[in-house]
Amino acid sequence: MILRFIKESFSNDLKKTIGTNFLIKDLVVDDVNIRLLVWDIGGQSSFSSMRAVYFKGSNACLGVYDITSPESLLKIPGWLSSIRKSVGSIPMILMGNKHDLAPEEQRVDEKDALDLAARLGCTHRYTSALAGEGVEESFMEIAKKCLDIARKYEDQQ
Numbered sequence: 001m002i003l004r005f006i007k008e009s010f011s012n013d014l015k016k017t018i019g020t021n022f023l024i025k026d027l028v029v030d031d032v033n034i035r036l037l038v039w040d041i042g043g044q045s046s047f048s049s050m051r052a053v054y055f056k057g058s059n060a061c062l063g064v065y066d067i068t069s070p071e072s073l074l075k076i077p078g079w080l081s082s083i084r085k086s087v088g089s090i091p092m093i094l095m096g097n098k099h100d101l102a103p104e105e106q107r108v109d110e111k112d113a114l115d116l117a118a119r120l121g122c123t124h125r126y127t128s129a130l131a132g133e134g135v136e137e138s139f140m141e142i143a144k145k146c147l148d149i150a151r152k153y154e155d156q157q
């Protein structure tokens with residue numbers, strides 16, 4: 001997902017994220033230059049103790065589940081609550097990834113995903129890191145939300 005966004009490419013033989021990766025991407029939103037500092041947090045539970053450190057100071061998050069895996073959707077609320085424990089309430093986009101796959105391989109009910117998004121107060125978007133679908137849009141949306149929050153914060157000062 002991150003590779004698609006940063007380098008506009010996809011690789012099938014990427015290694016599982018060991019711990020955390022960090023990447024930077026510069027964007028222009030509403031004529032404002034934004035530098036996104038992106039932490040890619042490995043999903044494996046053995047890295048869970050390290051995660052809180054990376055959550056600290058975050059302004060937004062992308063919750064990516066795999067539409068072939070209902071378990072991956074079920075894990076999202078736990079992720080979000082551990083993020084909120086570290087940083088309070090920050091905006092999230094729920095992303096149903098692997099949307100390039102044939103409908104018969106898609107095992108997550110759209111209704112379940114949309115219900116969860118509504119319950120968590122976030123938007124939902126189908127994505128494909130492989131095909132490039134929805135990735136740029138999701139990062140732009142999250143960058144816009146960060147910009148809105150930064151503006152509100154500035155107005156209060």
Ligand SMILES: Nc1nc2c(ncn2[C@@H]2O[C@H](COP(=O)(O)OP(=O)(O)OP(=O)(O)O)[C@@H](O)[C@H]2O)c(=O)[nH]1
Nearest residue numbers: 001011012016017042043044097098100128129130
């Ligand atoms: N068909 C398809 N496969 C994908 C897509 N995105 C990722 N994959 C495949 O799904 C597998 C897991 O992708 P990763 O990017 O390693 O997933 P991850 O969530 O970063 O996993 P961890 O680093 O272990 O937390 C890999 O085999 C990818 O090639 C997609 O959009 N479409």
Ligand SMILES: [Mg+2]
Nearest residue numbers: 016017040042
């Ligand atoms: Mg990874």
